[in-house]
Amino acid sequence: MVIEQSGQLLGDLIETKIHKKHISNEEEITFIAMEDVSEDGKIINESIIKYSEVKKGLTYFEKDDVLVAKITPCFENSKGACLDKLKTEKGFGSTEFHVLRAKSNAEPKYIFYHTQLKKFRKQLEKEMTGSAGQRRVPMYSIINYPLDIKHTLTEQKAIAKVLSDVDKLITSIEKLIDKKQKIKQGTMQLLLTGKKRLPGFTGGWEVGKVKDLLYYERPEKYIESEIDEDKHGLIPVLTANKAFILGTTNNEFNCYIDLPVILFDDFTVESKYVDFIFKVRSSAIKILKSKENANIKFIYYLMQIIPFNVGDHKRYYISEYQEINVNVPPLQEQKAIAQILSDMDSEIEALQQKLEKYKLIKEGMMEKLLTGKVRLNE
Template sequence: MAFAGGDIIIFKPYESESITLSYLLNSSVSNKQKYKFGQGHSIVHIYPFHLKKIEIVLPTLPEQKKIAEILFFWDKAIEKQEQLVEKLERRKRAIMQPIMRGKIRLSGFAIKWGDTELGDLLDYIQPTPYLVRDTLYDNKYPVPVLTAGKTFVLGYTNEIDGVFVDLPVIIFDDFTTASKFVNFPFKAKSSAMKLLKAKKNVNIKFVYEAMQQIKYAIGGHERHWISKFSYITIPLPGIEEQNKIAEIISCIDTEIDLAREILGAFRSQKNCLMQKLLTGKTRVKL
């Protein structure tokens, strides 16, 4: 038994495979039709009578079941890879937290750590010269446009002037305090982004990792770096120990990045397969 809220529409198929229908309703062909239904409204609502108008290519029931089996297999592979990524991220946190706090010391280092403000470790640069002008992105373009939020890469632009190349750098959202470590050329989307560069004898990778462990309560809609965040202190070892810890972080991140790349490949392959199977361009053998 399950309960559905007022904004949830429940469909019960007549003589069709429900799993295949769910894939069809989330296909690019169906989504284009749903977007049209939502246009012209300040608050978008899709109603049952809208969804009843969606036109789909529906194969025979045996073929529907076969398609559902194939796509469900890909969903399970994606789910398994997502779990692996989460496992690797949890392992990284378990390894790095005591190291980043100086509770576990690396062999060969004994100098006491001190607490240092972030503003004494990082210089900030305003993003104005590096802001993208046109938001008509295309994956064929060469320059990524970044945000410090979860999306990270918003798209790609063909604007080759004003590209930030003084790498590596930390991009910092001045309103949400989200941050990302970047080691490739890019353009920025938001003027609320701060570009943070390491000062002399500071390993930026180490500082970035320390920033990810900061628990910071965001208040109202205000900028945070200059007035508050830059005054937060982190435990800091000498530069040699910073460099060694950063090497460990990079090794762990390489494994996580590879797992994420595989996850992205699985999702792309499934989407490509969906496009072919759900439009009849590729037929399954029964």
């Protein structure tokens, strides 16, 4: 389907000037900082304060306005929000927000979803001005952003409702994941400390050191220097921190295959459970294997609740971490506990996959509906 350019600009839907209403010093307003806005278009924190506490020079907005981050990298990362659920009628926020106010011929959420399109971000990224690290999208670029199709107000409202309904579904899944994760954390604290015993297990727990449960291996022979960050290769290249999979490689020489293991970051003490063939990027890792008296998955979960303060930038495993005392049940109870926690992880992972699926569906719907490739019946 070929869509002709509508000749309409985003600026045709938004006010060119934001007029500030009178506010008394005792009136409550909402304050929103840049960190209070997520990268998926949500307000994650609102501070209700009196107008007298507001610093001069902040950005003024009202309920139903749309916020768009103007500065790099916040703009590229889609920071912004529709303020239809604002807790007060007026508010102030970061000076790095643009405020878009819908005209009478426009639906605020329809405008918001346009600002969340990848197309919008990519095009306006090219028009950013300023020096590196301080580049910003000028307001005139937003005003002159061309729309693919001129939707009637009725269509705008219909599109906004459809996409809002998908957002509600996504939010419900996110809340469920958060609930499941909190339940798992509570279960870990009970089962991994012996505060709660599983039925059928009564044997005593033994105190020992981490090194009594795990062997360690240095990673040098498994290091891969050439990494495809787009992950087109067959073999993942790992780290033990939050990034986990840094990329891939097709170099099959010296892959780690004696699985499963725990990858341990020697500087941050973060750890990852790995049950697939891999290579590593850095020597700042220890590869940990369980001894005969330990279940590797149980030990991994136990490591997640071990308190450890990271101070100086140094390697910790040999000098300190492996000397930590831990309380451990008999092997069969370790396996049973690990299975329960592993089942919880599988449930959470399935929900996370479902979440990503709906996010992709929403992204596709936005692109089709907002560009006119798919029309809704009025």
